[in-house]
Amino acid sequence: MFSLDRPRDHDLHTIADFFEVLCLVSLDRVAGTDYLRDFIQDNRGDSSFTLSDGELEDVLNQVQWRRQAFQDWYPFSLIQNDRVLQAEEDLSNNQIWYVFLLLCGNLPLLTRRELYKPLTDAFEQVSVQVLTLLWPDTGQATTFGKNTTTFTGTKWERLNSLGKKIGGQPTLTENDFRNGDNGDGGIDIAAWLPLDDHESRNSIAVLGQCACSRSDWPAKQFEISMMRLRNCLLPSAPWIEMLFTPILFRDSQGTWAVPTQVASVTLFDRLRILNAIRNGGGMAGFQMPGSVADALEYRLDVV
Secondary structure (H helix, E strand, C coil), X not given: CECCCCCCCCCHHHHHXXXXXXXXXXXXXXXXXXXXXXXXXXXXXXXXXXXXXXXXXXXXXXXXXXXXXXXXHCCEEEECCCCEEEECCCCCHHHHHHHHHHHHCCHHHECCHHHHHHHHHHHHHHHHHHXXXXXXXXXXXXXXXXXXXXXXXXHHHHXXXXXXXXXXXXXXXXXXXXXXXXXXXXXXXXXXXXXXXXXXXXXXXXXXXXXXXXXXXXXXXXXXXXXXXXXXXXXXXXXXXXXXXXXXXXXXXXXXXXXXHCCCCEEECHHHHHHHHHHCXXXXXXXXXXXXXXXXXXXXCCC
């Protein structure tokens, strides 16, 4: 199920994620920093990926911050003078939520691409439900880009309908798009809040994107930007731009790992998503993808 060779970049949060996955799938669910470095050395293939002593110390600091930030939702602990990572053998439901987002944020570590879609589809549903937990009951949050959406018709018809819901006055026709373009316009999630029964303009709305890819999520912030979509939706007031990602884009103090990569969006990363679920009292009815249970049962072969 897993193809573990090396972290995909040298960002601290990426290395810490790899450390956590390696710990989860090790035979005894224990992994120290020496094991982490030796494992990468033995499995990195043609890559020259190496970890310095300083980076290993930083990874331990990152884990310490994660333990504090996620509290009992965090499925790992540090043992042996805080230098060895250990995963719980029997995880709580809350800790399984953490593992689910850990997998969604590390799809390249899975062996087969067909494992991706159940996780990304489930992540989009979680993102919609998180927004619903935060959104007033008098409003509505929904997917826009999937078959589960309530919006039907051609692309231009769906965008016209959405634009009116969020207080715009779009007048799109089939001539505004290329032949065969049946996409979603880059919009994964939408929400709106009617403020009275007579006028829909100048109200409150959200357009959102879901992004699991470490390399692609910064660019996806702009797919729901006012600058990109204004001519399509003709809004009467700016919408709130949101991006949902399972990646934990943090340094060891809990601030953004690389602040200049975060645009002027409301960003929900792993921590904010789990905080919303915790504060909202859970997410009844959500079905975890089977690959999460498979991942928890998987163990690396003894070498």
